[in-house]
Amino acid sequence: MKIGIVGLANxxxxxxxxxxxxxxxxTTIYYTTEA
Incomplete structure (x- = not known):
């Protein structure tokens, strides 16, 4: 069986x-910017 975990960053x-x-x-925090 294979399972995936999908979701937004952070x-x-x-x-x-x-x-x-x-x-x-x-865990690592990825900083994002919104325009």
């Missing part, structure tokens, strides 16, 4: 992944 995808898998993948 929406917590890695945090959810870490909680579900018990891993500790570091």
């Amino acid at each position: 929406s917590g995808k890695t945090t959810i992944f870490n909680a579900l898998t018990g891993q500790n993948i570091p």
Whole structure:
């Protein structure tokens, strides 16, 4: 089975992944600008 986690930037995808898998993948904040 393959599962994907899809969402906007900085929406917590890695945090959810870490909680579900018990891993500790570091999170990074990507700054965005809107015109």
